[in-house]
Amino acid sequence: MKKGSIIKKIVWGTWIGFVFMLLFIVTYVYMVSIDMFGLFGPMVDIQTLENPKNEYASELYTEDMVLLGKYFRENRTPIKYEDISPNMIHALLATEDIRFEEHSGIDMMGTLAIGWYLIKGDKRGSSTISQQLAKNLFNTRGAQYEGSLAENNHKIKVIINKTKEWMTAITLEKSYTKKEIMTMYLNTVDFGSNAYGIQVASKTFFRTTPDSLKLNEAAMLVGMLKAPSLYSPVYNPDLALGRRNTVLEQMKKYKFITVLQCDSVKAMPLALNYEVENHNKGQATYFRSHINAYLIKWCKERGLDLYKDGLKIYTTIDSRIQQHAEEAVSEQMKVLQKKFFSFWKGRNPWRDEEMKEIPNFIENAAKRSDRYMQLKAAYGDDVEAINIHMNRKIQMRIFSWNGDKDTLMSPMDSIRYYKHFLQAGFMAMDPLNGHIKAWVGGIDHKHFKYDHVKQGKRQPGSTFKPFVYATALDLGYSPCFEVADLPVTFETADVNKTWTPKNSDGAYSGQSFTLRKAMANSINSITANLVKRLGPETIVQYAKRIGIQSPIDAVPAICLGVYDVSVYEMVGAYSTFVNHGVWTEPFFIQRIEDRNGNILQDFVPKTVEALNEESAYLMVHMLRGATEEKGGTALGLNKWGLLWKGGEIGGKTGTTQNYSDGWFMGITPHLVSGAWVGGDDRSIHFRLMDDGQGARMAMPIWAIFMNKVYADPNTGIKQENFPRPAKPLSVEINCKTYHDRNMQYSDSSMYQGTGKNQDLPKDL
Numbered sequence: 001m002k003k004g005s006i007i008k009k010i011v012w013g014t015w016i017g018f019v020f021m022l023l024f025i026v027t028y029v030y031m032v033s034i035d036m037f038g039l040f041g042p043m044v045d046i047q048t049l050e051n052p053k054n055e056y057a058s059e060l061y062t063e064d065m066v067l068l069g070k071y072f073r074e075n076r077t078p079i080k081y082e083d084i085s086p087n088m089i090h091a092l093l094a095t096e097d098i099r100f101e102e103h104s105g106i107d108m109m110g111t112l113a114i115g116w117y118l119i120k121g122d123k124r125g126s127s128t129i130s131q132q133l134a135k136n137l138f139n140t141r142g143a144q145y146e147g148s149l150a151e152n153n154h155k156i157k158v159i160i161n162k163t164k165e166w167m168t169a170i171t172l173e174k175s176y177t178k179k180e181i182m183t184m185y186l187n188t189v190d191f192g193s194n195a196y197g198i199q200v201a202s203k204t205f206f207r208t209t210p211d212s213l214k215l216n217e218a219a220m221l222v223g224m225l226k227a228p229s230l231y232s233p234v235y236n237p238d239l240a241l242g243r244r245n246t247v248l249e250q251m252k253k254y255k256f257i258t259v260l261q262c263d264s265v266k267a268m269p270l271a272l273n274y275e276v277e278n279h280n281k282g283q284a285t286y287f288r289s290h291i292n293a294y295l296i297k298w299c300k301e302r303g304l305d306l307y308k309d310g311l312k313i314y315t316t317i318d319s320r321i322q323q324h325a326e327e328a329v330s331e332q333m334k335v336l337q338k339k340f341f342s343f344w345k346g347r348n349p350w351r352d353e354e355m356k357e358i359p360n361f362i363e364n365a366a367k368r369s370d371r372y373m374q375l376k377a378a379y380g381d382d383v384e385a386i387n388i389h390m391n392r393k394i395q396m397r398i399f400s401w402n403g404d405k406d407t408l409m410s411p412m413d414s415i416r417y418y419k420h421f422l423q424a425g426f427m428a429m430d431p432l433n434g435h436i437k438a439w440v441g442g443i444d445h446k447h448f449k450y451d452h453v454k455q456g457k458r459q460p461g462s463t464f465k466p467f468v469y470a471t472a473l474d475l476g477y478s479p480c481f482e483v484a485d486l487p488v489t490f491e492t493a494d495v496n497k498t499w500t501p502k503n504s505d506g507a508y509s510g511q512s513f514t515l516r517k518a519m520a521n522s523i524n525s526i527t528a529n530l531v532k533r534l535g536p537e538t539i540v541q542y543a544k545r546i547g548i549q550s551p552i553d554a555v556p557a558i559c560l561g562v563y564d565v566s567v568y569e570m571v572g573a574y575s576t577f578v579n580h581g582v583w584t585e586p587f588f589i590q591r592i593e594d595r596n597g598n599i600l601q602d603f604v605p606k607t608v609e610a611l612n613e614e615s616a617y618l619m620v621h622m623l624r625g626a627t628e629e630k631g632g633t634a635l636g637l638n639k640w641g642l643l644w645k646g647g648e649i650g651g652k653t654g655t656t657q658n659y660s661d662g663w664f665m666g667i668t669p670h671l672v673s674g675a676w677v678g679g680d681d682r683s684i685h686f687r688l689m690d691d692g693q694g695a696r697m698a699m700p701i702w703a704i705f706m707n708k709v710y711a712d713p714n715t716g717i718k719q720e721n722f723p724r725p726a727k728p729l730s731v732e733i734n735c736k737t738y739h740d741r742n743m744q745y746s747d748s749s750m751y752q753g754t755g756k757n758q759d760l761p762k763d764l
Contacts, residue, residue, distance in 0.1 A: 056310030286441025425452030623650030647719025659692025
């Protein structure tokens, strides 16, 4: 056979082979694209490609635009190309796809290596950034895209998946610019540690932003992309360091950095600043937990998903005021807990009304614990097995005011340990618009989940008294009206029994006190006197109007604040006095936007005109008595210098039976705040008034907080006086003048002039 004929046959054979291969590829691609006979699995449709849906974390912001927290299944926050450091772009190109700017989704040079990798069993492949985006964005390797042909053959599955990713990558390249593809890729890629996308990864591993990533940081993050778990700098720092240096070598190879830069950065440590976002860390943890349930309900009603729709929730919280509140609670509770431990050293603090230790207290508490419930489900009525596990020491991390501690402790011991801790609740609100500025629901959200601002309700004690006095003032009494400190007796349902409330010291002076001084000194007998005059039903009606929403029975005992209320509603109610008599429902969300910035809802608080403006101002005047009258229960604020720095302050302390609850409510022209302190169980408390009263337990929180707020010019809150009503007062508040005018009235009938046009109190 002639040589030319052989060459001709080879050429023809090559052409025929090429044409056959081309036809095969075209046919194969066509079959994959239409999923012939269900062999290959469906492709991502064009509409999905043009409008890719990804899960984005919803973000919670303070009023001053500080990120409070996120709600997510995949913690991802999208950013723009302009917000990404060139270091990150260059590191990614050098390591993952150096010909990114040249190809149209498929790197043909890299593709030729696929067969070799398959033969070796290497799973790397040669995916471009566009192909990786297709895989990340649309989960092209998910079960929903799998056909019958690949069910039992891994290599066929790899080939089909690669084909789909090539085709999807080409379509992506037609639909988006290179910058858009790069941005989409960096917004979707998984860095491990529940960090999806470069924005979250930058914050998680380095506490920085993508535009501020340094060379060593960018190289480490890109290095992780090959295998986030294997190259995790947290769990495998040596491997992560080696992989980072490989990325730097690639950057040097492709002239993105110099030899000197490469060598100097390779000599650096990883320099991590690692912290995974969660609801137990950061500011306003209790607030974030509370608002979570509300947002889930709000989203459900509108067909939205809080955990993937990327909503922007703008709250009323002020990050600076919140920080001051958290610091104030921590500073006071750390000191108070030390006293509490010292007071009960060697003894258990759970006591009944006679101050005797409650038997089986811990055993009963244990039965309400999650651990006990789990064991009960596993062992049923096998008490012995449950007790063995409950008393077996295990490794655990426990809370302490000096930081978490690792220790060996049984579940029973841990319950006993935690029951010794006092808790706190604190809320601050702008009384003029209802904006909640600070919310501290406890001492540590990681270890104590129960929220003591709104979830928890306790007896308010004497902090309820202002609602009794507000009723009297609105019905015509003057702050200067005098009542004698004498026993007041009420009939009870039992005709054979009566009830006479006692003063805190058990004595009655017999002296007459103005209403202002009586409230300032928190004299129980005089509050009881007003309750008897006005009627419990009337007082309950006023309390409800002013802002108390919890159930209250119209009984004489309301004079001592025996019905449970929350810090949340107490702050809202006291704000009514400062807000000219208008109750504004405390609210915590200003607006919610979708991830594109479209406003979904603006929130407006509910308001009710509860008191007339004059009555409200008179109550502010009354509350100031605690800091101005001799014997006022809030004069202790002098210890923190709050009473001589200028500006008017009002307040009310509260202490309940056996010192189970300590309260302080404080008012200023622009901030109303409430603090509660006590044990999670009412039986856990101090034994003596010295440390167990509201002025010692709760008032210091308010004092520390206000000093911090006043010292911080960024809060915009200054020490000012309360504004007076525009109209002249119809009630005399100068008690000397009032007394001179009322000398003509006899006190024998128990009534004096009210000060309003010198008339007797209204007939109730």
